Amino acid sequence: METTVVAEETTAQDVAPTEDVEEDLLVEDVSIDGMCGVY
Amino acid sequence: MTTASATPSVLDRAWDVSPRVSIRPESFGALLYHFGTRRLSFLKDRRLLEVVQHLATSATAREACVAAGLAADELATYALALTKLADTDMLQERS
Amino acid sequence: MTTTVPLVEHFALGLDAPICLTWELTYACNLACSHCLSSSGRRDPRELTTDEAKAVIDELQRMQVFYVNIGGGEPTVRSDFWELLDYATAHDVGVKFSTNGIKIDVEAARRIAANSYVDVQISIDGATADVNDAVRGAGSYDTAVRALRHLSDVGVSAKLSVVCTRYNIPQLDQFKEIADRYGAQLRLTRLRPSGRGADVWDELHPTQAQQRELYDWLVLHGEGVLTGDSFFHLAAYGESLPGLNLCGAGRVVCLIDPVGDVYACPFAIHEQFLAGNVRSEGGFARVWRKSDLFLELREPQSGGTCRSCNQYDACRGGCMAAKFFTGLPLDGPDPECVKGYGEMGLSKVVAGAAPKPSLDHSHKGGVRGGPVPVTIGRRPDRACDEDPLAGLAAATAR
Numbered sequence: 001m002e003t004t005v006v007a008e009e010t011t012a013q014d015v016a017p018t019e020d021v022e023e024d025l026l027v028e029d030v031s032i033d034g035m036c037g038v039y
Numbered sequence: 040m041t042t043a044s045a046t047p048s049v050l051d052r053a054w055d056v057s058p059r060v061s062i063r064p065e066s067f068g069a070l071l072y073h074f075g076t077r078r079l080s081f082l083k084d085r086r087l088l089e090v091v092q093h094l095a096t097s098a099t100a101r102e103a104c105v106a107a108g109l110a111a112d113e114l115a116t117y118a119l120a121l122t123k124l125a126d127t128d129m130l131q132e133r134s
Numbered sequence: 135m136t137t138t139v140p141l142v143e144h145f146a147l148g149l150d151a152p153i154c155l156t157w158e159l160t161y162a163c164n165l166a167c168s169h170c171l172s173s174s175g176r177r178d179p180r181e182l183t184t185d186e187a188k189a190v191i192d193e194l195q196r197m198q199v200f201y202v203n204i205g206g207g208e209p210t211v212r213s214d215f216w217e218l219l220d221y222a223t224a225h226d227v228g229v230k231f232s233t234n235g236i237k238i239d240v241e242a243a244r245r246i247a248a249n250s251y252v253d254v255q256i257s258i259d260g261a262t263a264d265v266n267d268a269v270r271g272a273g274s275y276d277t278a279v280r281a282l283r284h285l286s287d288v289g290v291s292a293k294l295s296v297v298c299t300r301y302n303i304p305q306l307d308q309f310k311e312i313a314d315r316y317g318a319q320l321r322l323t324r325l326r327p328s329g330r331g332a333d334v335w336d337e338l339h340p341t342q343a344q345q346r347e348l349y350d351w352l353v354l355h356g357e358g359v360l361t362g363d364s365f366f367h368l369a370a371y372g373e374s375l376p377g378l379n380l381c382g383a384g385r386v387v388c389l390i391d392p393v394g395d396v397y398a399c400p401f402a403i404h405e406q407f408l409a410g411n412v413r414s415e416g417g418f419a420r421v422w423r424k425s426d427l428f429l430e431l432r433e434p435q436s437g438g439t440c441r442s443c444n445q446y447d448a449c450r451g452g453c454m455a456a457k458f459f460t461g462l463p464l465d466g467p468d469p470e471c472v473k474g475y476g477e478m479g480l481s482k483v484v485a486g487a488a489p490k491p492s493l494d495h496s497h498k499g500g501v502r503g504g505p506v507p508v509t510i511g512r513r514p515d516r517a518c519d520e521d522p523l524a525g526l527a528a529a530t531a532r
Contacts, residue, residue: 026120028081034377036363037387037399038203039232063198067144072200
C-alpha cells in the first residue's frame with residue numbers, strides 16, 4: 001500500500017481519491033482554505 | 040509495505056484522537072479539524088465515526104471496530120481509513 | 135464495500151453549522167482600494183459592540199465553527215481587535231485575520247507568534263509597488279512588505295493573499311518569490327465584481343487568455359499555493375483544482391458583517407443575499423439554520439441553462455456573486471465562463487442594469503495616498519499584446 005503523503009501544516013491540498021483506490025472513500029481531506037466564499 | 044501487512048498492524052494497536060482535534064458529528068459522518076495542522080478531514084461514514092469514538096476505550100482498533108458493529112470483511116476498508124487518519128495526525132498511538 | 139455519496143452533494147444540501155466563515159469586524163479602513171469587495175472606508179455607527187462580538191464568538195464555539203476569517207475594512211483598526219482575537223482563540227475558534235499590514239509592527243508580530251491558533255494574511259495585489267499601489271494606494275506595498283518582514287523576523291509564516299487582475303497575472307512567479315522570501319504561503323484569489331469591484335471589473339478582470347494562463351500556472355506550480363477554492367469555475371478547463379469545487383455560500387460558509395448582518399458570502403453584500411442579523415432573536419445560529427435565504431440556497435440547484443453544457447459538473451455554473459453583480463441571471467453562465475457563454479450573456483445586459491449594493495462605506499473625497507490610477511488608454515505595442523505593462527521599463531523592486 002502506498003503510504004499516504006503527510007502534508008505540511010496548512011499546505012494540505014489533498015485531491016479527492018482516485019477512482020481505483022476505493023479504500024480511501026471513507027476519509028477525504030480538504031484544506032480549511034478549500035472553501036469558496038471566505039477571504 | 041504491502042496491503043496484507045499494513046492492515047493488521049493498524050487494527051492491533053491502541054489509538055487516541057489527538058487532543059488538538061475537534062470532532063463534529065454530521066448526518067453523513069463527521070468533520071474532524073486539527074487545530075495544529077489546520078487540516079480538515081471528512082469522515083464519510085457514520086460507522087467510521089463510531090469506530091473513532093470507541094478508540095479511547097478500546098485496547099485495539101480492532102476492538103473499536105467490533106464495538107461499532109463492523110463485520111470481519113469490512114475491517115480492511117476501515118483499517119485503511121484509520122491509517123489515513125493516523126498519517127495526518129488526527130489519531131495518535133497510545134503507548 | 136461501503137458506497138458513499140460524493141461530499142459535494144452533502145455540502146450542497148447544507149450543514150448545521152458553517153465549517154468556516156468570514157467575519158468583517160469593521161467597515162473602517164485606512165485604505166481605499168479600488169476593488170474593495172465590501173466598499174469599506176468609513177466606520178458604520180451601528181457596528182457590533184465588544185460584548186456583542188463576544189456573544190457571536192460564544193455562539194460559534196457552541197456550533198463548533200472551527201475557523202473564522204476576520205476581515206473588514208481593516209480589522210486591526212478596531213480598538214478591541216486583539217481582545218476579540220484572544221477571546222476567540224480562548225473559546226475554541228481558530229482565527230485567520232486578513233490585513234493590509236498597517237498595524238503589524240514588531241510587537242504585533244510577536245503577539246501573533248505567541249498564539250498558535252492565529253493565522254495572519256497580508257493583502258497585496260502587485261509584486262511591484264507600481265502594480266500594487268495602482269489598486270491599493272501609494273505606500274500600501276511598502277506597508278505590506280514591512281508587515282511581512284516583521285512576521286518573518288519572529289518566525290511567523292503568514293499568508294500572502296493576492297486578488298488576481300489583468301495587471302498582476304504576469305507576476306505570478308514574482309509573487310511566489312516574495313512569499314518564499316518571507317517564509318509566507320502564497321494565496322491567489324479571484325476578483326469578483328463586488329462592492330467597488332463592480333466599478334473596476336471591466337478594466338481589472340483577467341482576460342480569457344489570462345484565466346487560462348493562471349489555471350495552467352496553478353496546475354504546474356500551484357502545489358502549496360492556496361486559492362480559497364475561488365477558481366472552481368476554471369475546472370471546466372480540465373482537472374479541477376484542489377478544494378471542494380463548489381459555491382459554499384449559505385452552505386458551508388457565510389459572512390457576518392460589521393453591523394451583524396449575515397450574508398450568504400462576502401462577495402454578495404446585497405439585500406438579495408441577506409439572510410438575517412445576529413442581533414435578532416436566536417442569534418447567528420437561527421439565521422444559519424432557519425433563514426429563508428439559506429434554506430433556499432440549500433435546495434438542489436437545477437443548473438438552469440448551464441445544465442446542457444458538458445462542463446456543468448465541473449464548474450457548477452460558477453460564482454453566484456459574479457453573475458449577480460454583472461447583471462447576469464443566476465441560472466445561467468458565469469461572466470468568466472471559460473467556454474465564452476458568459477461573455478455572450480454580458481452583451482445582452484442593458485448598461486446600468488446590474489444591481490448595486492445599497493451599502494457604501496467608501497471614503498468620500500480623497501484618501502491620502504489613494505490608489506494611483508494605472509495609465510489606461512495607452513495603445514499596446516502590438517495589437518495582440520494583452521500585457522498593459524508591455525514596453526515599460528521594469529519597475530525597480532523595493
